[in-house]
Amino acid sequence: MRILVSTALMLAAVSLAGMSVVGPTTHSLEWWSEVREGDPSTGTGGALYRLAALVLPLAVPLGGQELPPSPDLDPRALLLESRGEGGGPGSHWEFYFTRAIYSEYQGGWGWGRRARWATDYPKADHQFLVVLKRLIAIDAYGGENAVRLDDPEIRRFPFLYALEVSRMNLTDAEVQGLRDYLEAGGFLVIDDFWGERALQNLAYQLNRVLPGRLIRPVAMDHPIFSTVYALEEIQQVPNVGNGRRGGPTTECWGCEPMVFGISDDRDRLMVVINWNTDLGDAWEWAEDPWYPLQYSTFAYKMGVNMVAYAMSH
Amino acid sequence: MEGLFEFLFKYRPVLFQEGEVVLGTSWSTGLLVGAVALAGVVAVVTYAAAGGKARPRERTLLAILRLAVLGVITFALLQPTLVISSVVPQRNFVGVLLDDSRSMNLPGEDGAPRRTWMEETFGPEGSQLVDELSERFALRLFRFSSETSRVEAVGELGFQGTRTDVAGALTRAREELSSVPLSGLVLVSDGAENGAAPLSDAIIPLQAAAVPVYTVGLGAEALAPDIQVSRVEVPGTVLKGTASLVDVVITQRGFGGRTVDLLVEDGPRIVAEETVELGNDGEPIVVRIPLTLEESGARSLRFRVPVAEGEAVPENNARDRLVNVTDRTEKVLYFEGEPRWEMKFLRRAVEDDENLQVVVLQRTAPDKFQRYDVDGPEELRGGFPRTREELFRYRGLILGSVEASYFTRDQLQMISDFVGDRGGGLLLLGGRSAFAEGGYAGTAVEDVLPFYLEEPAPDPRGAFQPLTVSPTPAGLNHPVGQLGGAGWDDLPPLSTLNRVVRLKPGATALLTGSAGDEERIVLAHHRFGRGKALGLPVQDTWLWQMHADVPLEDQRHEILWQQLLRWLVDGVPEPVSLILGRERVEAGESVQITASVADSAYIALNDARVVARVTHPSGAVTEQSLAWSVEEDGEYTGSFVPRESGTYAVAVEATREDGVLGEASTILQVGPSQDEYFDAGRRTPLLRRLAEETGGRFYTPSTVSNLPEDLRFTGAGVTLTEERDLWDMPIVLILVLGLLGTEWGYRRIREMV
Structure with missing residues (x-):
């Protein structure tokens, strides 16, 4: 029912803009490419944004700025320190859970100075890795590993995790860095962003990265849902607050979880987009007795599957 | 050198090799030796006792010279005799094997075709060599190339044979003349042997039958100027699209330091090309050329260097190789x-x-x-x-x-x-x-x-x-x-x-x-x-x-x-594999089929039923069963003789009671061979080895005049024993005079006379 409501709202919004659309229940989702072709502030994409702003009363932050160096967080120093400087003894691990540091729109609604890429960081990363190493026989580094998208070093880590992308605003260097990363064989997982506007912003950013590639729903018979664990449905994983309270799992009205993907020319997933769900919180708070086990179980299964898929396809 | 020997020792070395030196005196050897010893003692004593100013060392030297003279005289008095077996005239046979292959059309040492000497020597007008041979022997002429047959005259030779099967020719001639007294075989060839059977297969029976082979080598050892694609090392089977490295050996004379193109052609298409700088004159070079074949099936590749102006043998600038390009997964x-x-x-x-x-x-x-x-x-x-x-x-x-x-x-x-x-x-x-x-x-x-x-x-x-x-x-x-x-x-x-x-x-x-x-x-x-x-x-x-x-x-x-x-x-075997003895033969040549058969665990099987199916160029299909070779587990062999020119497809299928074990196939090219034009210089080592191992001799046209004489003393055939005096060898007189002269001269120098 909620999917139907969500879809109806989107169809209504887009039809107000006079666009021809195909709903997300189909597997083509050409409408996303339409969205991605427009700048949020201009063109048809802009019209959609404006309409979305009416439907979803969120201010659209315009005029992106590059992420300034954070004086209290130097990810490069953190990275080198945690992985071992210069590739010396003890520095090699097969798998690094790598978190993407990206630029975002400044001002407007947000969490103040706290960069959104660092949401749940690093506890969620640590917790996920602890469980990952128990579930599969992987040689994984147990610490956090955050790398900027425009850092060439990112190409050493073919698995990348990004979240809270509703305000993502990539610089040209980041666009180029992420494009090269994905085209070379890297794998990007996106998590914990909610609502149509956030998805539209992501679509716009990804269209800059991978122009011409469509965002499509990932069908349940896709191998990513069965690589290690057979998942029969996509659960909406709530944030820690909602989960503890036993309240609604969604963070926006009518939002249903979906998994989208962008595939390469051989139909292998390059990007997996976990929309309207918060796997990261479930990893971060899995040990909390008040957080429902079913959500963290699903989140870990999905996480393991994504890692296993990324390392095999 | 041989002439000097003959001058000093009266006879050619070959007679001493074939004969035996004995002492023919009727006197008591002991008495004679005693008399000579006595003379020696007298000489020594005389030199020792003689007065004068000679020092002991000089007296010793003079005594030795005098003793040496006595020794030579004693040798002569013992009547040394050379006992040798010589053939009885017209009672023995000699087989003359004439090379009828294409390479005889190539230039000889004098620039004329190699066949010219053969035609002149054995032609209808006759020659001194043939006359001398005919005086003593009954000659039987054979022509040989890929096959050997009797001929009556050299005019029957066409010099179009595509192989030089020396071993086959020797075997055939020996067998054909086995019922007559055979003094030897004379092989007239450039020695460009390229037959299927190893030469040793022919040499051993000749040694056993004591039949010497006299070889006459025609042509120059090196042809110049010439470029030759000497060898191509290419895998027999490659996977479609696989980059392979092919080694091509190019030899040349007269083109040192020149730059040439090496082309690899698949039919009309050039599939690889390399510019090659030739090495120093006469030095072979190895060219490693990358090759990727994109068309599956049996491909006949030609490795070719374009013919340069003035080349002595244009035909050896290209070699064909068969490559089976598979398109399986x-x-x-x-x-x-x-x-x-x-x-x-x-x-x-x-x-x-x-x-x-x-x-x-x-x-x-x-x-x-x-x-x-x-x-x-x-x-x-x-x-x-x-x-x-x-x-x-x-x-x-x-x-x-x-x-x-x-x-x-x-x-x-x-x-x-x-x-x-x-x-x-x-x-x-x-x-x-x-x-x-x-x-x-x-x-x-x-x-x-x-x-x-x-x-x-x-x-x-x-x-x-x-x-x-x-x-x-x-x-x-x-x-x-x-x-x-x-x-x-x-x-x-x-x-x-x-x-x-x-x-x-x-x-x-x-x-x-x-x-x-x-x-x-x-x-x-x-x-x-x-x-x-x-x-x-x-x-x-x-x-x-x-x-x-x-x-x-x-x-x-x-x-x-x-x-x-x-x-x-690459090259990983299947349970059933197939190998042909040669990838290219001439029509009429036998082809060996060898199949290796194993089960799915790759354990060799000796109880399989293996059938070879041969598809002829005309489309006709023949089948034959292959038999276990016994020598090797899982090895089955058979043979067939292609009669048509073209491409034959050969397939084997191995079955057992529980089903088909596997199949394998390959192709065979049947047509005239170009082997005659490769390494076409006279192969002296081969001809010399053949002669030496059978007790014969190697000649060139300039030395072949000794052949009739040498053939007389082979000891083979119907012979009689001859005794020839050696006491009157010039060397005896020279030694006596030389030693006496030396003694006299020494004494003159030392003022003892």
Whole structure:
């Protein structure tokens, strides 16, 4: 029912803009490419944004700025320190859970100075890795590993995790860095962003990265849902607050979880987009007795599957 | 030299070789020796007692000279005699074998065709040689090329034979003349032997029958100016699209330092081309030319150097080679013990290669496996294969980071047998659970490795070592080393957890890595039993795809893995295989068919039914059963004689009561051979060896006049014994006069006279 409501709202919004659309229940989702072709502030994409702003009363932050160096967080120093400087003894691990540091729109609604890429960081990363190493026989580094998208070093880590992308605003260097990363064989997982506007912003950013590639729903018979664990449905994983309270799992009205993907020319997933769900919180708070086990179980299964898929396809 | 010998000793050396020297005196030898000894004593005493100023040393020297004179005289008085067997005139036969091959049309030493001397000597107008031979022997003429037959006159020779089968000719002549007294065989040829049978097959019976062969070599030993494609080393079977390296040996005379083009042609198309700088005059060069064949089926490739102006033999500028280009999918099993990036990027690297199917079995957790690219739900359902049949269905096997203790002892032995018995290709990758760190020391798999295992690192992570990789000279000349484009330059460093530094004898390192002052082995291979084993003790070749320093369009990672896996499975045998004795024959020549038959576990079978099906160029099909050879388990042989020119298709099918074991096929080219034009210079060593091993002699047209005389004393045939005095040899008189003159001269110098 909620999917139907969500879809109806989107169809209504887009039809107000006079666009021809195909709903997300189909597997083509050409409408996303339409969205991605427009700048949020201009063109048809802009019209959609404006309409979305009416439907979803969120201010659209315009005029992106590059992420300034954070004086209290130097990810490069953190990275080198945690992985071992210069590739010396003890520095090699097969798998690094790598978190993407990206630029975002400044001002407007947000969490103040706290960069959104660092949401749940690093506890969620640590917790996920602890469980990952128990579930599969992987040689994984147990610490956090955050790398900027425009850092060439990112190409050493073919698995990348990004979240809270509703305000993502990539610089040209980041666009180029992420494009090269994905085209070379890297794998990007996106998590914990909610609502149509956030998805539209992501679509716009990804269209800059991978122009011409469509965002499509990932069908349940896709191998990513069965690589290690057979998942029969996509659960909406709530944030820690909602989960503890036993309240609604969604963070926006009518939002249903979906998994989208962008595939390469051989139909292998390059990007997996976990929309309207918060796997990261479930990893971060899995040990909390008040957080429902079913959500963290699903989140870990999905996480393991994504890692296993990324390392095999 | 021989003339001087004959002047001094009265007779030619050959008579002394064939005859025996005896003493013919009727006097009492003891009496004669005693008289000479007495004379010697008198001479010594006389010299010793004589007055004068001579010193003892001078007296001794003079006594020795005098004794030497007495010795020579004594020898003459003993009537030395040469006893020799000589043939009875017109009672013996001599077979004359005349080379009727095409190479006799090539220029001889004097510039005229080689056949000219033969035609003049054995022609109707006659010659001194033939006259002298005919005086003593009954001559029987034979012509020979690929076949041998009797002729009455040299005019029957056409000089169009496409082979020079010396062994066959000698055998045929010996057999044909076996019922008559045979003094010897005379072989007139350039010695450009290219028959199927080894020469020793003909020599041994000749030695047993004491039939000497006298060889007359025609033509110059080296033809100049000339360029020749001497040899082409090309694999008999290649996988479609596989880059192969073909070695072409080019020899030349008169074109030293020149630049020529080497072309590889597949019908009308040029499939490869290389500009080659020839070496110094007379020095052969080896050209290694990369070749990728994109059309499947049997391809007849021509390796050709365009004919230069003035070449003595234009026909030897091209060689044809048959290559069977297969278009099947080669199945490789990759067993990975843990999730690793290497597996992902290896799969990606070869996914566009339609001839490679990498089936992946990945252990994600203890006793939990993922399978990729399997053919059906049953494949590898039970994990790593537990039977030979299951494992041996693959042609290549890759072991990733999986500890030896995962396998049972039988499985480890089976992996070894996969290489040694089945003939498969094994590739072991580096990792924290590979090689010594994986506990492979002391296992059956260690024996297969191309290098020795070192002491395992206590903590593999501590053994982490970045490596700057570079190819060895052998690697640069290996198919795996052909990356194209930028080659091996600027590739980012890789890393290893496994220290490998010592190759086993016979192994070859293709890639090495610099780790500070130490050089590590990065890729090595060797033959093991029927198959090959490779070790690649690094863990992240995927960086050559993913690293920021490698442009996105760079294909070297893909090329490396495609070449590596194609080479891994190259030449891996099937349960049933087929080999023909020759890939190209002339119509009428017999072709040997050899089939090797084994079951799916590659155990040789001797009770199979093997049928060879030959499809002729005309479309006719003949079948014949092959019989177990007995000499070798699983080997079945037969033969057939193609009568038509063109391409024959030969296929064998092996069956047993429980069904078909397998099939194999190949093709055969039937047509005139060009072998006569290759290495067409006179082969003196071969002709000399043939003569010496049978008791004959080697001649050239300038020395052949001695042949009739030499033939007289072979001892073969109907002979009579001749005694020839040796006492009157000029050397005797020369020695006597010389020694006396020396004595007299010495005394004059010393003022003793």
